[in-house]
Amino acid sequence: MTSNKTLRTDRRTYTKSLAAIGLGAAVAAAGGSYYYYSSKRRGEAAETEKPSTLRVRAWGGGWAEGLKEGVIQPFTEKYGIKVELDYTEDNVLQAKLREIIPAGGEPPVDVNWTTTTNAMREALWGFSSPIMEEDLTHLDELHEAAYPERIEGIEGLPYINVYSYTYSLAYDTEKVPEKPESWRILWEPEYRRSVAMYDDGIGFFAVLAKLSGAKIPDDMEPAWKLLRELKPNIAFVGEDPDLTQGFVERQVALECTIPTNALEARRAGAPVAWTVPEEGVTMENDAMYVPRNLPRNRDYWAKKFIDMAISPEGQSKWCEYLGCPPVNRNAEIPDYMRGDPAFPTSKEDYDKMLIIPYKILVEHEKDWFAKFEEIMG
Amino acid sequence: MEKLKWILIDSLIRLKKGIPGRLRRNPGYLLIIPSMISVGFLAAGLAYLTSYSFLKFHPSKLIIYELTLENYVKILWNPSYLGVFARTIWISLSASILAVALGFFYAYLTVRVESPLVRKLLLISLFIPFFSGDVIRVYGWLIIFGKNGLVSKLTQTLIGRSIDLIYTETAVLVGLTQIMIPVAVLMTAPALTFVKRELEYAAQNLGADELKTLRYVVLPLCKPGLIAALLTTLTLSMTAYAEPDILGGGKANFVANLMYTFMFNAADYPTSAALGVLLTSIISIVVFIFLKRFGLGTLMYTRRS
Amino acid sequence: MRINKLNLILSLLGALNLILLSLPTIIVVSTSFTEARIVSFPPKGFTFKWYLELFSTEWFTKTFMNSLYAATICTALSIPIGVAAALALNRYRIKGVNGIQIFLLLPFTVPLIVSGISLLFIYVRLGWLGSIPPIGFALMIINIPFMIWSVSASVNSLDPNLEYAAQNLGAEEVQTFIYVTVPSLLPGIISGALLMFILGLTEFITSMILVTLTNMTLPVALYNSVKTYLTPVLSSASTIYIIIAVLTVWLVDKIIGLEEYMKII
Numbered sequence: 001m002t003s004n005k006t007l008r009t010d011r012r013t014y015t016k017s018l019a020a021i022g023l024g025a026a027v028a029a030a031g032g033s034y035y036y037y038s039s040k041r042r043g044e045a046a047e048t049e050k051p052s053t054l055r056v057r058a059w060g061g062g063w064a065e066g067l068k069e070g071v072i073q074p075f076t077e078k079y080g081i082k083v084e085l086d087y088t089e090d091n092v093l094q095a096k097l098r099e100i101i102p103a104g105g106e107p108p109v110d111v112n113w114t115t116t117t118n119a120m121r122e123a124l125w126g127f128s129s130p131i132m133e134e135d136l137t138h139l140d141e142l143h144e145a146a147y148p149e150r151i152e153g154i155e156g157l158p159y160i161n162v163y164s165y166t167y168s169l170a171y172d173t174e175k176v177p178e179k180p181e182s183w184r185i186l187w188e189p190e191y192r193r194s195v196a197m198y199d200d201g202i203g204f205f206a207v208l209a210k211l212s213g214a215k216i217p218d219d220m221e222p223a224w225k226l227l228r229e230l231k232p233n234i235a236f237v238g239e240d241p242d243l244t245q246g247f248v249e250r251q252v253a254l255e256c257t258i259p260t261n262a263l264e265a266r267r268a269g270a271p272v273a274w275t276v277p278e279e280g281v282t283m284e285n286d287a288m289y290v291p292r293n294l295p296r297n298r299d300y301w302a303k304k305f306i307d308m309a310i311s312p313e314g315q316s317k318w319c320e321y322l323g324c325p326p327v328n329r330n331a332e333i334p335d336y337m338r339g340d341p342a343f344p345t346s347k348e349d350y351d352k353m354l355i356i357p358y359k360i361l362v363e364h365e366k367d368w369f370a371k372f373e374e375i376m377g
Numbered sequence: 378m379e380k381l382k383w384i385l386i387d388s389l390i391r392l393k394k395g396i397p398g399r400l401r402r403n404p405g406y407l408l409i410i411p412s413m414i415s416v417g418f419l420a421a422g423l424a425y426l427t428s429y430s431f432l433k434f435h436p437s438k439l440i441i442y443e444l445t446l447e448n449y450v451k452i453l454w455n456p457s458y459l460g461v462f463a464r465t466i467w468i469s470l471s472a473s474i475l476a477v478a479l480g481f482f483y484a485y486l487t488v489r490v491e492s493p494l495v496r497k498l499l500l501i502s503l504f505i506p507f508f509s510g511d512v513i514r515v516y517g518w519l520i521i522f523g524k525n526g527l528v529s530k531l532t533q534t535l536i537g538r539s540i541d542l543i544y545t546e547t548a549v550l551v552g553l554t555q556i557m558i559p560v561a562v563l564m565t566a567p568a569l570t571f572v573k574r575e576l577e578y579a580a581q582n583l584g585a586d587e588l589k590t591l592r593y594v595v596l597p598l599c600k601p602g603l604i605a606a607l608l609t610t611l612t613l614s615m616t617a618y619a620e621p622d623i624l625g626g627g628k629a630n631f632v633a634n635l636m637y638t639f640m641f642n643a644a645d646y647p648t649s650a651a652l653g654v655l656l657t658s659i660i661s662i663v664v665f666i667f668l669k670r671f672g673l674g675t676l677m678y679t680r681r682s
Numbered sequence: 683m684r685i686n687k688l689n690l691i692l693s694l695l696g697a698l699n700l701i702l703l704s705l706p707t708i709i710v711v712s713t714s715f716t717e718a719r720i721v722s723f724p725p726k727g728f729t730f731k732w733y734l735e736l737f738s739t740e741w742f743t744k745t746f747m748n749s750l751y752a753a754t755i756c757t758a759l760s761i762p763i764g765v766a767a768a769l770a771l772n773r774y775r776i777k778g779v780n781g782i783q784i785f786l787l788l789p790f791t792v793p794l795i796v797s798g799i800s801l802l803f804i805y806v807r808l809g810w811l812g813s814i815p816p817i818g819f820a821l822m823i824i825n826i827p828f829m830i831w832s833v834s835a836s837v838n839s840l841d842p843n844l845e846y847a848a849q850n851l852g853a854e855e856v857q858t859f860i861y862v863t864v865p866s867l868l869p870g871i872i873s874g875a876l877l878m879f880i881l882g883l884t885e886f887i888t889s890m891i892l893v894t895l896t897n898m899t900l901p902v903a904l905y906n907s908v909k910t911y912l913t914p915v916l917s918s919a920s921t922i923y924i925i926i927a928v929l930t931v932w933l934v935d936k937i938i939g940l941e942e943y944m945k946i947i
Contacts, residue, residue, distance in 0.1 A: 088895075105806060105809065108812065237627040238627060366644065369638075370643055404774060405773070405775065409766070409770035410766075411767070412826060413786070415819075416786055416789065416826065418819075419800055419823050421800075422801050426796065426799060479699050479702070480699075483695070496941065499700070503703060505928055506707055508926070508930050509923050509927040510901065512884070512886055513923050513924065516706070516710060516916065516917075520710070612790055613790075617793075619905075633793040633795050
């Protein structure tokens with residue numbers, strides 16, 4: 001059975017179209033290879049020769065904006081080096097680095113801005129290029145919180161914490177008229193499908209443990225039991241932008257999230273506030289480090305970038321935008337952060353925080369993430 | 378110009394003469410090599426990944442090179458992971474059946490409608506979403522199902538209560554179905570065109586009404602196309618990632634999402650690989666059952682019409 | 683059409699399908715014109731500002747070019763490989779053809795994420811990260827079943843008599859192939875090529891795992907943004923894709939005709 005529906009054409013048009021396709025392909029190939037080779041970075045460079053651009057992994061949205069205004073702009077002004085942002089998810093980049101670095105390849109970014117837990121893990125795997133005292137000029141201005149826990153066998157610092165943040169209780173002021181005193185409000189029946197948090201439960205484990213009496217890390221069962229009871233109240237679980245969006249679209253009433261997202265939602269016009277309930281809030285940090293196997297000059301300038309990120313001017317603007325307390329003692333603390341325990345800036349503030357040591361986090365966090373997602377999804 | 382053409386052709390002929398006689402008579406073996414090599418890249422990576430599923434995972438050391446089946450056991454004994462498999466299968470099945478059903482009628486309509494304008498319109502409406510890609514359509518559904526979206530506004534006016542479907546299994550089901558409909562149509566349409574109109578007229582002459590004709594004449598003749606459509610949509614749905622991720626909001630995960638979590642969020646390649654092996658096995662079994670029951674020729678590339 | 687039960691059902695279902703199919707597209711396009719900063723439907727106001735913002739973002743043009751280049755490579759590679767495979771599978775007898783077919787269906791039965799990671803393993807060891815051509819290659823691999831399928835349809839409806847005739851008239855095998863076989867296969871080749879191009883242009887899951895900053899493709903950049911910034915800029919970027927889809931549909935109609943295309947794939 002043949003239905004010979006051939007082309008509506010004749011032989012001349014056929015040859016003409018063949019030629020056209022061939023020509024088009026040739027042009028495309030030529031243009032493409034020109035484009036490709038001209039954007040390929042090549043060659044050995046002198047140790048301090050400036051690269052034309054530095055690649056920094058970053059989170060998007062407000063995070064990137066803050067970095068651009070606070071750090072990238074002064075950096076480019078001072079050194080003339082442009083900065084390109086890579087929005088690959090930190091976990092995806094981690095997987096790529098896992099394949100690339102041990103194989104001796106060059107990393108796809110010069111500076112990895114990621115969570116401290118990830119930075120610690122990647123450092124333990126030997127992926128970071130050690131930062132020596134000479135590389136950073138502002139090291140001595142930093143709080144102790146900025147210093148990573150020392151790792152044996154690695155000289156220098158594997159990464160630097162660039163700011164802190166808390167996972168506070170954020171809420172829609174119209175849906176929650178009174179400032180909540182305790183985290184227990186999340187379980188209230190009137191907030192069915194009105195609670196949101198991170199899709200891996202980050203920032204919530206210490207709270208669950210405190211409320212349920214569970215012991216980190218040995219006995220987390222009571223915490224998981226308590227989490228199961230929360231499930232009906234969950235509207236969704238997601239990432240930073242989802243949590244911001246949740247407030248902006250007035251979908252959620254309560255969130256366990258960093259004030260940055262609440263701030264962003266407020267900027268978009270939503271009525272949001274946040275508080276530190278009586279049980280306390282978890283504090284964590286984000287870090288920056290330079291992956292190994294970079295050419296010497298990129299490595300040098302990447303560290304200079306980090307230096308700018310921890311400098312007083314860099315920290316002031318950036319942290320204000322992000323709503324995260326700076327780690328540089330000389331940085332300016334924005335007004336709205338002063339006196340608000342959700343933004344720990346002094347030693348007394350730090351002492352009140354629920355802090356889980358990073359070594360424990362590295363060991364157990366993934367299990368907790370998996371358990372959380374298992375219960376939620 | 379002509380000279381160039383002949384030079385080219387002559388050189389090709391000389392090349393061809395260089396190929397040993399046996400291969401020349403049956404060039405199939407030679408011709409299949411490029412595609413085998415290409416897919417071979419994928420297969421090689423898959424083999425590597427599969428090997429991970431038999432190793433142990435350690436949170437800080439990553440991989441312990443000890444052979445074990447614990448990953449598989451861990452998954453199979455865990456009700457919530459099994460639940461993800463169940464959800465994947467059940468939503469995929471529903472979406473596929475819906476898509477094939479709707480798609481079949483759409484294809485039938487398109488083939489049978491008399492006005493070429495209407496047919497054009499139907500085809501355009503089919504192809505434009507198909508060509509725009511997954512992300513776009515899922516994004517559209519995200520807006521439709523969202524809190525202030527179309528669905529919520531509609532139900533508000535109709536029932537007086539705004540139901541928002543975002544981040545539910547229903548949203549994933551609808552999104553998935555819509556994405557599968559063009560696939561279903563494209564797979565049933567060729568089979569439909571082979572059903573001659575005369576057959577339908579003949580049936581009607583013998584007294585059957587339209588519906589009976591459809592049921593007893595057209596459908597059986599289209600069976601190969603329908604089977605192919607069902608199998609394709611089923612396979613595509615079971616391996617879906619974007620739809621459950623964006624429309625499900627982390628609460629309606631498919632196996633692919635779970636794999637992503639383990640691979641990237643937990644840095645746990647072994648469990649992720651084990652999940653992958655299980656999923657592929659399930660899909661392969663389904664494909665195998667289809668093949669056994671309905672025969673190779675209906676599904677695969679080789680269509681002896 | 684006569685008014686009867688069947689036609690009524692058909693029309694209703696047809697309308698339902700139409701709405702279902704077109705709704706997301708219409709929504710996305712309309713929200714790209716909204717004045718408000720958030721994406722919501724119905725849109726408020728009418729403005730082109732999001733498109734302006736889109737074109738002035740550096741990532742859009744760069745990633746768009748990358749996507750075009752990768753999709754072109756994908757298509758260019760798929761044509762010879764797909765035609766060869768289709769001919770091999772349908773015309774000649776190969777031992778173990780069933781096994782080979784299942785093997786070649788691998789890109790289908792394996793989730794795109796898994797494909798991405800599997801290829802990542804290989805690419806890292808080959809040092810193929812950071813440039814576009816390997817991405818095009820990957821796109822081809824994961825979509826090749828479509829090409830083989832499309833060309834197979836043409837191969838099966840090929841009338842061998844044409845080739846016999848040509849050879850009777852004295853044409854050599856190679857000549858027959860170029861002047862008789864290939865033109866008859868052209869419908870399948872073109873349908874398949876267009877499909878490969880579009881699939882290559884819109885693929886994002888596998889690409890997401892394989893790309894780095896230097897060879898970022900547009901769908902990945904878009905996806906990253908959907909997870910980041912839900913602004914109408916995304917709607918305008920999506921609309922660009924819809925416009926490409928419309929152009930492709932027009933192209934398909936002009937070259938082959940939509941009806942034929944539907945029967946061929």
